Amino acid sequence: MTSIIHNITVDARDSYEIATWWSKVLGHPLHPDDNPGDPECLIELPNGIRYLFITVPEDKDKELKNRLHLDLQPSDGTRDEEVERLLAIGATVFDDQRRADGTGWVTMRDPEGNEFCVERSAAERAATS
Template identity: 55%
Template sequence: MIPRHITIDAGNPYELAKFWSTVTGWPLGDGDEPGDDEALVVAPAPVPCLLFVAVPETKSVKNRVHLDWAPTERTRDEEVERLLALGATIHEDHRQPEGPGWVTLHDPEGNEFCVERSDAERSGQAGLEG
């Protein structure tokens, strides 16, 4: 069995999908438009797509599942700054002075996600010590 989608409840599926499309660089689904009850961010195979589905209630408690991301083209700290500029907010900062750690962010609707160090940072490659 292969996961097809990761489904995320949303107040405004299209707007949240646009945010995540910008974050990931993955395109929106064909035909998705503002006001739709669902919006898809199409991931490259074999990664599951992100499906945003309209729900009437707002988020009220911590997510029981969240996504952990590791940047591929930037350091963790550069990626956090990019995401903040796109509309994310810091929830908890677990970075340590010697480099390890992660940052837990909220997307524009308050869903938690984490940004970890890149593979290059974890392997100690020069120029990416974040």
């Protein structure tokens, strides 16, 4: 017997608010049944990946490093353009690992403090190989 990953679940202070933010990042809408105040909100991508955001009771901000995080790769444009787009919608830079030769990544945080990385696009990788 084996298992499959059904959802990638993210704990949240406000599931609807942070799911709406990630909807902008991923370019896919929330499930049509999701509304403000819902304890769970879902984003389903065409490739079958499901992101489930669940409101959990937490009295303070996250203080520890994520043990699991997402690595984002721009579908068009460059890593640096994607970093700027994400900053404009509310992300913050946590750790900038971009190198002078164009390699590297940027570790960012979403509005609730969850960490994720932005890597180079496929085109950028192909140009340096």
